Amino acid sequence: MEVRFREFDPFNCWLWLRFPHPPGQGERGYLETTFDSWFFLGKLGGFNAENLQAHEADGADLGWLAYDADGAEASLPALMHNMGPMEYLGSWARCWVDLGTSDAFSLDVLINALRQLDNDLLEIHELCIGGVNEDWPIEEQPDSLFPPLGG
DSSP, X not given: OEEEEOSOOTTXXXXXXXXXXXXXXXXXXXXXXXXXXXXXXXXXXXXOTTOOHHHHSSSSOOTTOOOOHHHHHHXXXXXXXXXXXXXXXXXXXXXXXXXXXXXXXXXXXXXHHHHHHHHHTOOOXXXXXXXXXXXXXXXXXXXXXXXXXXX
């Protein structure tokens, strides 16, 4: 799976996926479940790079890690704001997201999940993060909290 970043606005971001053939209903179900799960974690503040205590712990042994609840409370919220429905057109799928204040770490998590989906269940040729496709016009998102950049 090729991953490309294009013009990027975290508050008004389209995620584009290209497949070798139009995905069937079962494949769509796996894809949509992946995106829904990712979004719910983001909506709950799961992608907060300011509070990665287990990840940043010294060594592979996490036994008896002294979790700093005060430090976690002191970190700024990192919440996704909104996600639109998955849309399909031929061998393409797209989804609009407002990443809100979630960190770019959220995109790494999505890429990792889609790479595994690509390896196991659904062949994905390309993931484009941001930008637009000339042959599939986008509409302004009514759920966007902020107007498009430059618009």
